[in-house]
Amino acid sequence: ETGVTQTPRHLVMGMTNKKSLKCEQHLGHNAMYWYKQSAKKPLELMFVYSLEERVENNSVPSRFSPECPNSSHLFLHLHTLQPEDSALYLCASSPLPDGAFTDTQYFGPGTRLTVL
C-alpha cells in the first residue's frame, strides 16, 4: 500500500538528539493526524491538521513539534525526548476538510521510535 507513507520506519535516538518523522499522503486528503501507540494503551491522538492548520493539540509535551507545510506532508520534530516516549508513531489522513473527524482514517505504517 502506498496511500500513506512514513519515514523512517525505525528510529533510535538519544535523549539529547533532534530528529524528525515524516509522513506523506498520496490520497488527496485534507486532514492529517499524528498518533502515539504504546504497548497495552489506546491509540493516543496527538495532533490534527485540517487544510494545513493545526486544529487539535491534545496536551502533547513541547518536545514534540508538528509541522504541516502542505496538505500532503506532515512532520513531527523531536527534541530532548524521554525513554517513555518510545512508541510507535502513526500518521493518518482523512478526506474531510473541516476536521469533523467523521471520516475514515487511513493510517501509515508507523515509525517505531526508541529513545535511549
Place this chain on the structure above:
Amino acid sequence: GENVEQHPSTLSVQEGDSAVIKCTYSDSASNYFPWYKQELGKRPQLIIDIRSNVGEKKDQRIAVTLNKTAKHFSLHITETQPEDSAVYFCAAIARQLTFGSGTQLTVLP
C-alpha cells in the same frame, strides 16, 4: 472529554466460532463509530463503521451494532478464521476521535 472502554482485552475462540467485542462511550454527542483491525506489525485498517442514525450494519462476516441509549456498540465476527487474528480497536467520535484500548483476538485452528 470522551472516554471509550473496550472489553475484553484478549479473546480466544475456536475457528468457526463467533467473536464479540464490546465498547462503551461517555459522550452522548458521539456520532460515528469505526472499528479498526491491526495485524501484527501492520497499520490499523478500517474494517467497518456505523453512524449514529443506524442501529446495525453488516458486511459479510462482520457486523456492528449500536445502542445509543445505553451508549455502547459491539463488533460481531461470525465463522471466524485464523486470518481474523489481530488487535481490534473501536473508536468514537464526538468532537475528536477517541480509541478504545484494543482487543487481541486469537482464532485457534
